[in-house]
Amino acid sequence: MKLTTYNLSKNFKDLNAACNINLEFTPGIWGLLGPNGAGKTTLMRMLVGNIKPSDGKIVLNDVDIAELKSSYFDNIGYLPQQFGYDKNQSVEDFLHYIGALKGIDKNLRNKRISELLSQFNLLEVKKKKVDQLSGGMKRRVGICQAMLNDPKIIIVDEPTVGLDIEERRKFRQYLTTISKEKIIILSTHIVSDIEFIANFLILMEKGRVIAAGESQALIQTLTGKVFETLVPEICIEKLQKEYKITNFRNEDEGRIAIRYVADEPLPNSKLISPSLSDFYLSKVREV
Numbered sequence: 001m002k003l004t005t006y007n008l009s010k011n012f013k014d015l016n017a018a019c020n021i022n023l024e025f026t027p028g029i030w031g032l033l034g035p036n037g038a039g040k041t042t043l044m045r046m047l048v049g050n051i052k053p054s055d056g057k058i059v060l061n062d063v064d065i066a067e068l069k070s071s072y073f074d075n076i077g078y079l080p081q082q083f084g085y086d087k088n089q090s091v092e093d094f095l096h097y098i099g100a101l102k103g104i105d106k107n108l109r110n111k112r113i114s115e116l117l118s119q120f121n122l123l124e125v126k127k128k129k130v131d132q133l134s135g136g137m138k139r140r141v142g143i144c145q146a147m148l149n150d151p152k153i154i155i156v157d158e159p160t161v162g163l164d165i166e167e168r169r170k171f172r173q174y175l176t177t178i179s180k181e182k183i184i185i186l187s188t189h190i191v192s193d194i195e196f197i198a199n200f201l202i203l204m205e206k207g208r209v210i211a212a213g214e215s216q217a218l219i220q221t222l223t224g225k226v227f228e229t230l231v232p233e234i235c236i237e238k239l240q241k242e243y244k245i246t247n248f249r250n251e252d253e254g255r256i257a258i259r260y261v262a263d264e265p266l267p268n269s270k271l272i273s274p275s276l277s278d279f280y281l282s283k284v285r286e287v
Contacts, residue, residue, distance in 0.1 A: 001061060001152060002026055003047075003183055008056035010042050017042040019207045021056070025153075025183045029175060031198030031215070032187040033280055039207040040187040041081075044155050047185070048078045074103070077151030081158050083142045087131040091122060091141055094130050098145045109148070116144040119174065135162035143171065154184045160193050172197050195276045205284050215276070222261060222274035222282065229269040230255045239266075246281045 003025040010018040018039045032040050045051045047058060049065070049072075058065045065072040085094050092113065099109040117123045120140040125133060130141055139162040146154065154175075160168045175184055176197055186194055194201075201218055203211040211218060226246075231239060233254050239245065243266075247259040259272070261282040 001181075001183065003153060004059045005047075006057050006059065008043070008046060008058065009054050010046060010051065011054045016207050018046070018053075021209055023202065023209065023212060025185065027179065027181055027183055028199035029179045029194070029197050030183070030185045030200045030202060031194035032185055032202045032204065033189065033191065033194070034204035035189055035284060037206075038189075038204040040204055041157055042207070043204070044078075044080075044157055044185065044187055047153075048076050048155055049073055074149065075152040077146040077149060077154040079142045079146040079156045079159070081161065083145065085130045085141075088129065090127050090129055091117070091133070092126040094141065095144055095148065099148050102149045104149055112148050112150070113144070116147055120144055120170075136164060136167060139163055140167065152182055154182055155187075156185070157187045158190075159186050159188065160190070168193070191277045191280055198276075201276070201279075203280065203283055211279075211283055219274050219276055219279045222278055224271065225261050225263060226259065226272050226274045226278050227262065227265045227269040228257060228259050228272055229266050230257050231266070232256075244282050246278050 005021050005023045008018060008021040008023075009016070021043060032043070034040050042051070046053050060068060060072055086097075089097065095113045095116075096109060099113065104112065117126055120143060122137065122140055122144065125137060130138060133141065139160075143156075143159075146156065160171065163171065175186075178184075179199070186198070188194060198215050200213065201211070201215045202209060230251060233256050236245075236248075236256060236258075239258070239260075244261040245258050246261060249257040251257050259278070260266075261274075261278055265271070
């Protein structure tokens with residue numbers, strides 16, 4: 001399976017929200033990273049058909065999705081940052097309603113809903129109204145509705161908003177389990193959400209893709225360029241203008257430990273292995 005974008009662009013009046021995006025998605029977990037306003041949500045909304053591109057096209061297995069129509073959208077699972085629901089619907093009723101809209105047979109729908117409610121620890125609240133749930137539970141309900149049709153392409157905007165640490169772990173485990181034969185795109189500006197699980201990375205800024213490829217290959221481009229050292233606190237402002245500092249830690253005697261990316265290290269620096277955070281912060285100019 002291969003999902004490809006060709007020169008995909010979207011303009012809103014004077015705003016170029018997405019500019020000439022050329023990507024080829026294959027099965028696995030794709031981390032879509034970038035600061036707020038980078039164009040991540042615009043790209044996802046075009047992929048799921050919520051908005052039409054101003055230019056370019058989206059192709060699944062060499063066929064334009066405009067030709068595939070419903071056969072493409074039937075294989076999409078999408079969870080936006082906010083999803084709509086009737087305040088009077090219970091969790092179970094809401095999922096049945098979404099399943100019916102997706103054209104899922106009633107018997108299969110019952111089976112899938114039961115499986116997903118169990119998977120995401122929602123069985124005890126299935127009769128509760130969605131509106132009465134905590135933010136984390138609502139997010140889990142949203143995940144369930146995205147997975148109802150057992151989609152081949154799963155797109156999730158800010159996947160772990162409202163989830164606690166254990167819920168995040170379980171969700172990452174679930175995605176990893178199903179990712180071998182599915183394209184999973186997770187959009188976030190929180191690097192830790194995808195640092196370990198993403199097979200591939202896409203980095204966006206100001207509507208453009210500025211880096212894309214296999215996660216480890218991209219991160220390893222910083223090998224030999226990431227360092228740690230101790231510096232006087234009074235020097236931090238000056239150093240931030242000269243170096244790409246990716247992290248800080250207070251130490252004693254008015255000193256701060258810094259982690260930074262540079263071609264040439266500061267005196268008394270220790271070379272360390274690069275991380276996704278280092279790669280991200282070294283590439284994005286404005287976070």
